[in-house]
Amino acid sequence: MENASWYTREKAEPSEEYGTLPEKRSIEELLQKGFFIVDKPFGPTSNQVSHWVKEELDLKKTGHFGTLDPNATGTLPVGLNQGTRVNNALAQADKEYVFLAELEEEKPEEEIRETLQEFKGANKQTPPEKSAVKKEEREREVYEIELLEASEKEVLGRVKCESGFYVRVLIKQLGEKLDTQAEMQELRRTQQGQLAEKDADTLQDIVDAYHFYTEEDDEQALREVLHPIEKAVNHLRKVVVKDSAVNAIANGADLGAAGISQLQDGIEKGEQIAIMTLKGELIALAEAQMTSEQMYDSEETAATLNSVHMDPETYPKRWKQE
Structure with a gap:
């Protein structure tokens, strides 16, 4: 999460001997x-x-x-x-789409604009028949939605939403709210996470x-x-660990708060976070066991690992400090 504030728990310098800056691979x-x-x-x-x-x-x-x-x-x-x-x-990252829908009957532009705004917030949807997931009603969040253009029966709009939100279903529901039929003509994903x-x-x-x-x-x-995998996790909040902690985490050990050098603000318990080296390399994805504030002061387990993404041999097992 590029815009989150950073806090330093313990200053540390990266080694020139081990690891590689992602852009230098x-x-x-x-x-x-x-x-x-x-x-x-x-x-x-x-x-x-x-x-x-x-x-x-x-x-x-x-x-x-x-x-x-x-x-x-x-x-x-x-x-x-x-x-x-x-x-x-x-x-599972948030996504943004631009869509073109066609209404069966022409509706006033202002009515379309106001109706689209009704979808902002929590939405109940049942996945469409063609989808591969269970056809059970579920709730998904819409963060932003706007009318870009309305011309005769065509509606051009933009929506930023939680993963798993179906724009096709949104368009069908839009038609129902406008007391007509609506069908999706075109759909383009303009953003995924921070890509x-x-x-x-x-x-x-x-x-x-x-x-x-x-x-x-x-x-x-x-x-x-061609992009390094670190770019794929830019939307996640991050914790940077000292070089001395890298090998243990790369070998599957959970993150102890004492190994943290820097961390981003706003981490909540249960949130998926990225554990990084001082060089910006992705070590692992993990589930936070405490908030950013707690990580700053605690000596306990800060996060439990979900998946390891670094070769365990990249950093040495025992860090020698001069």
């Missing part, structure tokens, strides 16, 4: 544990896009983070090899960049489209 490392932000085209499924990346770049494994319908376009992060393991963190559509690249650009790298030994274009 080799292309080989990034292909083993990185991701692309694909600008998904209209037509293929998200799985087809992910598989295409795997085949074109001759990778062992790929996986997308957050499904887009075949008829939807926009931001689709695709993890590579070990990079697929941050799937859960990014798939925006301006960061996305077409499949062709990604493949071209890879070919420049493999055939002409020119890695510049590939570096512009």
Whole structure:
């Protein structure tokens, strides 16, 4: 979470001997544990896009983070090899969409604008028939919603929402509130977590960049489209640990508050957080067992691990202090 305030519990300097700044990783490392932000085209499924990346770049494994319908376009992060393991963190991130809907009957622009605002806050939805999840009513939050343009029977809008919110259902409910029928014409995901559509690249650009790298030994274009996994967790609040604590966490030990050097404000108990090194490397994703304020003063377990994302051998087991 880039805008959160930082607090220093104990000053520490990063070692020059161990670890690597994420942006300094080799292309080989990034292909083993990185991701692309694909600008998904209209037509293929998200799985087809992910598989295409795997085949074109001759990778062992790929996986997308957050499904887009075949008829939807926009931001689709695709993890590579070990990079697929941050799937859960990014798939569950908040999302933003721009949608185009068609009403059966023309309605006044102001009525449409006011009706859209009624969806701000908690919404009860039942997933559509085509979705792969259980058809049970559930509640999802809408953080922002606005009318961008209304022309005759067409409605262009933007919505920022909790993961798992269905814009298709929103449009159907909009029609019901306006006492007419409404059908989705186009849907584009413009943001996921802190990954925006301006960061996305077409499949062709990604493949071209890879070919420049493999055939002409020119890695510049590939570096512009290939991202370290740390960028995929920018939306999470973070805790930075001292180098002396890295190896234990990378080997599966829970985070003790005494190992913390810096932490972000606003962490709540039960929240998923990212545990980072002083160089900004992702060590693990974890569940906070206390708030930021408690982490600042406590000596107890600050977070329990959900998943480890660093090779345990990256930092030494016993840190020697001169």
